[in-house]
Amino acid sequence: MDEGSDESALVPKKSNASRRGRRGSPAFALLVLVLLAAAAGWWLLTPHRHAPPERQVGEVVPAVTVPPSETPLPVESPTELPASPSPTPIAVPPSPAPPSPRASPRAAPSYNPGAPKLALIVDDCGQWIDTERAFVALDVPLTLSVLPDVHYTATIANEAAQAGKGVMLHLPMETVSGLNPGPGKVTTEMTDAAITAQVEADLAQVPLAGGVNNHEGSKGSADPRVMRDVMDVLAKRGNLFFIDSRTSSASVGERTAQAQGVPTAGRDVFLDNQASVAYTEAQLRDAAAIAKRTGSAIAIGHPRATTLEAVRAMIPQLQAEGIQFVLARDLVSGS
16 A cells, blocks of 8 residues: 555445445334334323314204203393373283282381371272382381272282281272273263172172272262262171272262261372372372371372382381371271
8 A cells, every 4th residue: 555545445435225225124114113103102191182072063062951040030021100190900911020029917016096197098009010019018007999800909909918908999980081990980870770780899809898999980979879879888888988089079979978877088188190209209298297287197199110119218207207107997987
C-alpha cells in the first residue's frame, strides 16, 4: 500500500440491495407490529374512551320520570270582575275557579252593647267566586247576599255559612229602567200567586238564607201589592228578616215589612257606586259616622276588587275608632 493512500478505498462497499434486504427482514416487521400494539393500548386506556356515545338520529332516548310532587299544577287565570255593579248577572267563566284561602272558625269578638255597630252586606254574590271567598276570609262579621240560579249560588252560600258569615237571598225585582235583574225575578205584572211561587222558589235556591234584600227592584219595591206578597212569604216562614236596599226613594219595602211583622231595616250607605278604593274608603267613613251618631249603620257593597281592598284596609282603622262589625241580622228591628 503506497503512503498517503485512502484506506476506505480498500474496504469493500455495501450495496443498496443489502440495506433493503435488512429492512424487509422478519425482525423489522415484528418491531413495527409491537409499536402499533403499544399505540393501540395507549389509546384504549386514555379518558376519552369513557365518554358517552353520541345519539344517532332516530334513536329513542329513555324518558325521565318526574316525581308527582314536582309535576307543575295548572294555573287558572284570575276570575274577571265587573267594572261596576250590573243589574244582570255577568257571564260565568267556563270552569270553577280554584278555592281561595277560607276563614277558619275563630272565637267571636266580645260583644259591646254600647259600641257603634256597622253591618257590611256584599250583594250580587254567586258570580265572582274568588272575590266573594276573599270577603268570607275577612276576620270580621259580614253578610253575603246571594243571587238565585247563578253559577256559584249554592257554593258561596255554603262556604259563607260554614265560616260563620251571614247569608241572605238577594231577591231580583223589576227595575224602572226595564233592565233584566236576572233569573228568579219578581215583576209587577205577576199575579199574587205567581209572586208567592217565585219568592218560594228563590228561597229554595238559598236555603241557608236568614233574610232577604232586594236586587235592583226600583219598580217592584215601590209597588205596595208586590211587597205585601213578598212579605207574606217571609212572615209565614217566621224566621226571615228583610233589608230594604233602598234602590229607589219610593221603596215601600221596609214600611211593608214592619206592617206585616217581618223584622226589617234599611240600607244607609252604598259603598261602591264608583269602582275606586278611595271612594269606597270615604263611604266606609260615612257609614262609621252614621253608626257613631245613631248607634248603627248598614253599608252595601259588591264583589269588586276595589271594594275588597278598601274594606280590608279600613277594618283595623274603624275598629280602632270603636266601631263593632256585626251581621245584618243583628241590626233588624222587630226580631
